[in-house]
Amino acid sequence: MNLLPLLTERFNAAIRSAFPNVEQLAEVTESTNAAFGDYQCNSAMKLAKPLGMPPHKVAQQLLAHVDLLGVVKEAEIKGPGFINLTLEKEFLNSQLNKAYEDPRLGIPLPDQKKRIVVEFSSPNIAKEMHVGHLRSTIIGDSLAKIFSELGHEVIRLNHVGDWGTQFGMLIHYIKQEHPHLLDGKERATLPELMRWYRAAKGCFDADASFKKSSQEEVVLLQGGDDKSLKTWEMICEISRQGYQEIYDLLNIELVERGESFYNDELPIIVADLKAKGLLEHSEGANCVFVDKYKNREGNPQPLIVQKSDGGYTYATTDLAALRHRIRDEKANQIIYVVDQGQSLHFNLVFDVAKRAGYYDPYKTSVNHVPFGLVLGADGKKFRTRSGDTERLIDLLTESTNRANEILAEKNPDMDPSQRANLANTLGLSAVKYADLSVHRSSDYQFSYDKMLKFEGNTAAFILYSYVRIQGIKRQADIQSIPNVPFTLSHLQELNLAKKLLQFPDTLAAAAQDLAPNRITDYLFTLAETFNAFFRDCRVVNDPHQDIRLKLCDMTARTLEKGLSLLGIKTVSKM
Ligand code: ARG
DSSP: OOHHHHHHHHHHHHHHHHOTTOOOOOOEEEOSSGGGOSEEEOHHHHHHHHHTSOHHHHHHHHHHHOOOTTTEEEEEEETTTEEEEEEOHHHHHHHHHHHHHOTTTTOOOOSSOOEEEEEOOOOBTTSOOBHHHHHHHHHHHHHHHHHHHTTOEEEEEEOOBOOSHHHHHHHHHHHHHOGGGTTSSSOOOHHHHHHHHHHHHHHHHHOHHHHHHHHHHHHHHHTTOHHHHHHHHHHHHHHHHHHHHHHHHHTOOOEEOOGGGGGGGHHHHHHHHHHTTOOEEETTEEEEEEEEEEOTTSOEEEEEEEOTTSOBOHHHHHHHHHHIIIIISOOSEEEEEOOGGGHHHHHHHHHHHHHTTSOOTTTOEEEEEOOOOEEOTTSSBOBOTTSSBOBHHHHHHHHHHHHHHHHHHHOTTSOHHHHHHHHHHHHHHHHHHHHHTSOTTSOEEOOHHHHTOSSSSSHHHHHHHHHHHHHHHHHHTOSSOOOOOOOOOSHHHHHHHHHHHTHHHHHHHHHHHTOTHHHHHHHHHHHHHHHHHHHHSOOTTSTTHHHHHHHHHHHHHHHHHHHHHTTOOOOSOO
């Protein structure tokens, strides 16, 4: 049961009955400060203008019409016209009883189940995944988990960059320098591949004849030439193993559907844009101009769908992918978790797709979910000491190693293999949590020290709170918690109950805003609220032991579920 929609609905009804001539939806929020009650309705200020009434009067009218019986104990008008609401104790107890019994912790199933494509990670073949792909992978996985938990069908797609001119260059280089690899009997390694990629790029930029041959190689590849295709497959396979290592480490599942998947559709897309009168010829290329977005000279931005050499582009592929996801995959929502540097690209693609009739915004929602940069201690783009972009695998290993050191210091008696296991979980969780706990559109500074701290808004703090509750349950030394109904009355008990009951609304908000940091914020305050409760309320050997243990249990379940939505597993000891 979500409390926000319940209160909002009550105030909607009040607006309709008090002011039948205005059309406005009520605005109810969680209070940010306990001094303002648990929730507040802020509608009076907005209604005052159209009604030509002072907000305070509007608030009085609303209170006269709103039905809050059995839900709200106290509704008070404060300031210009805020209505502060404090929930009724009996209501909290009965809501918590229901949520406790519910294996879903009160998270409702949707009226209408949606099919949602979440596209994330999407590294480029022959290049190593780097820290830039880390955010996409972690944020995308979390969003996919949130939508699944809310009862939707989620398709997780990895739009791997496995097609395009860079392959011409690389295949040509391999044919020239390492021809023995072409029969497919022997395989190169990923580091080799990346070295060759850099070398090939160097030749491509410096040597006109190499460039020409590379371009011819692209044509061969796209035409389905056997040798070229085999080399391409080898390159993809080697890269794929590199990514898989990281996905396994992070425990992330993805369906690979790379750019090459849409290859046959590309000429069809261009012909279709032409038939629809959208295509324009400009400097030898075929483009669609988008008026809404202007370049520096103030002219409409072009979306290039076919280059002067006849080749198709990244954008053509995205148009084909969008069409496929809606027309064939029947998605109701598509989410692209891609860095904010590509915002213009997506804006143009979405606009052209609308005009071409591939996507109707009234039927499908399509969102680019942009995210900011990962910065180093110097405030610049995160790099290794050698100046290269940090390799993801090194970064994850480093975090795990440091977690191991910290644990060894904190707990020298722990069995080394158990410690290594825990360090693995902690190191990876710390990286995920640190990434998810800042709003995705902000850049954030990567700091092992900060993310591995045991206090503050970190994975370790939340995990530790969970472990602590397990300890309390062990201390009580009972087979199972007697299921007596909640009859909470202590202030800290009630505070914790209110926080627990906000979990379903938190998930809804995270899905609505496509922002997993809503969940980390929530878990952090939940853990703090729990600590305050545990400081002031004795649990074991107290007359209230049963209901307090139930509160502990409900907190642990909520922490566990919340962490799982961030891709983080709980641990039993720390
Ligand atoms: N491969 C691209 C890159 O690494 C990201 C792909 C984003 N997705 C898309 N549909 N264009 O920059």
